[in-house]
Amino acid sequence: MGTKRNRKLREKQKKRRRVRMFYRVLRIIIVLFLLGITYLLVQKSANQTKQNKEDTSTSQIRQETDVKDNKSTDKKPVEKNDNPAKTNEKEIKDFTILFTGDILFSQYVLNNESNAGIDGIIADDLQKEMQNAEITMVNQEFPFSTRGAQAEDKQFTFRVNPQKVDLFKQLGIDIVTLANNHSLDFGVDALVDSFATLDQAGIKYVGAGDSLERAKQLEIINAGGRKVGFLAASRVIPEVSWNVENKTPGVFCTYDSTMLVNEIKESKKKCDYTVVYVHWGVERNNTPEEYQKQLAREYIDAGADIVIGSHPHVLQGIEYYNGKPIIYSLGNFIFGRSIEKTAALKVTINSNQESQLQVIPCSASNAYTTKLEDQNAQNLYDYLEGISYSISINEEGKVIRNEE
Template structure:
């Protein structure tokens, strides 16, 4: 307990107040898609990036790969996987620590690419290197629980969940004689397609003409065809509703995490409505506010592989997506299913050629990662004084979009023209949230 708690009259059991020492800093980045040790290589400009990461009390990223030695691995690539079989060498564990990472999320759509064996090997590698992680476990209670990092300026809790995940990876509680299921802490979303009233009327006519259609349970304002729900609205698009049981459970776990800590991070891996979108899904803003109301000191989202806007709510930062931080995707092995998915032959084509095909095509319904926007991002540095966010600095980075595959995806501080473009885009994306970003010497600055 920090000095001043009793003087302020805090309820030390149930308080959700921020309680960190002056100068507390949080560095937050997006997706860590990395397959090798980078601190040992001679990547131009990477040393400047490492200096930023090491200069904070807490350095956070989304762990979007798995760590194991394929030569002795006992698992196998899964039939359901996150669009690519992400895998890294065991040396990544100590290398992440050397970069400065001390806390990561591990709930995402790639957690189960290699089954529970891959998840457990990755957890073991993170544990061995003293990197705190959250969002996975041997059952849902473990996956949803807050995990804690001790720092000289306060104890930090992390609650991690994924709104984009493979169904096979969802953790569950034990029930009766049935044991719990290992996997990720999932936030399930019910997806609807919003159409105009005229479109809905046409869809209702189509549905009524289908064989074996029953009108007994018909709902007037929606139409469901083959499991897809359509509803009426002013603007065509996608709409999402978070599962109420998952929301209640996550809010409870977050509240408990904050009660045992001085600072609490809530983090969500979600692609919705798609990697093509620079705007968050329609459910997310209200949900982020509820998390902060419950005690989160920062909400960090990642998943769509590009930047989305920043909001300051009750003097706490909300990052709707921090994009990619490392996209060094030299994965091998890639698995037979990926060869088939991209029309390659494992007898004649290489893993690198499969990876290149996946990067150009992307996930289903997405345009792939050909656009430079997927290789431009920021490092967000939040600084606190008197337990209040006093300054948020946004350092633009670029990941070498034009480089060959073997050299692409490693961050460096962006050149002035690219930095200006990144910050201008971020200013525009943040305007709907009322966020003012000024630019000082090529760095974005928010002062609440």
């Protein structure tokens, strides 16, 4: 019995050892399994981190390559130029300046404007000529103001509401001369208002100012890749107090040419092309005075490339001096009720600084300025040719220098 009991006890003990061994092995297996899983997870994480670094590096390389490619292949966009240059300054090319004579928004003109806007005072084709030129310059024969005292003992006095400066903007006017015998019709206050009105409209002005320095100041506009300088002065004022040298604000005068000649010389140092616009002559005379011829030659000798005149209210002739054009008077352009003969002058400047003049023949009826056509245009060419000096005008209005 004892032996049998001992045998059973040993079997139980063996069985327990086998169970314990089984659990030990199982635990080892489980631990190894868990270690394996952990190892795999760690390896996967490491591989993912490495891949991410490689992807980031590759992305950066691609981005850098794209930037280099863009810099080497992209073209700089062409930028639009507003005013007064209208061209890429680095590119030398032909450009145009359009000049007109006297502009006054008289009551006749303003009545038309109130009924039909800008189209009521000037024909569409002339508007386009003014708007499309790189630079458009006119003589402003009035102050923009509602203030001031009317000049005494003066037959004609002009003044226009500053709101009407928008008509200048619609016409594409870039610069005006204020050097004339009407800028101070309503005194200093009105002249100062003109300065402010033009400044606010972004329109340049020459020939008058609140000081001598400002009145004689050179205005520069870029066009055709070049600098174009503008100066203006008057040889006609109703009284000496209008001269900016005697009273400020005032008008820059050229009774003595010395100061203007010096300004032209300075412009020649700074600019590729210099325009001088002068108020001179005798009203209604279609022939220039001898002093006009003398002054024009002095200006050109000093460095002016073109001389434009106003004040007579009628056309005067064209002349060349040392290869440079002088237009003694362009007459009225937009003014009163009627203008029998007038013209806009289109000047094309080539890369050699040479000027090609083209006369745009015009007239006005019922305060409406239009372009002349066909025989009417030819008649004006013939008339202007007849009062000019050694020039002819072809059927397109182009001015041709004749051999003297």
